[in-house]
Amino acid sequence: MFGRKKESQTCGQMSADQVYSMVQSAFDSAQLKYSRAPEDRIVRTVFMGDDLPIRMNILVDDVVIRFVCLLDFKAAPDNYTEVAWQLNLINKEIPFGAFYLNPDDGFVIFEDAFPYGEARVSEDFIISFSKLMGQTVDRFDGDLKKIAEKVQRPYDDAMYG
Secondary structure, eight states: OOSOOOHHHHTTOOOHHHHHHHHHHHHHHTTOOOEEEGGGTEEEEEEEOSSSEEEEEEEEOSSEEEEEEEEEEEOOGGGHHHHHHHHHHHHHHOSSOEEEEOTTTOEEEEEEEEEOTTSOOOHHHHHHHHHHHHHHHHHHHHHHHHHHHOOOOGGGSGGGO
């Protein structure tokens, strides 16, 4: 069932360069602004959510397209534990992708990948997946920012009422 396909069935595979080109074409067709880093096969775009901008990088390698959204805030080191727990709760509820906290710099990212090695990618798929990623980030980023940037004050303690 999952055995190796015959050579004639795999010759329709798309190369990384073809997929990268298709990402650009999809953004051009949708009239979305973007920048690119062809040497690394990265397309970068920024769009506005309900309350915060969302930066998205689409990285194409030899087997997957990675959609990476960098949220527009940093978690304070004192809040890493709370942010990580909140991200875990969110990740349990969403059907795809995951939010991560980078402990090196405090940024929160949302990431998912699509393996295209055995599948054809279309411009519609790229735009739809990008929109879905953006909608998911937009749904959670405002509340996450409040938690991530919360400053602990002495009177936040229950002892102070």
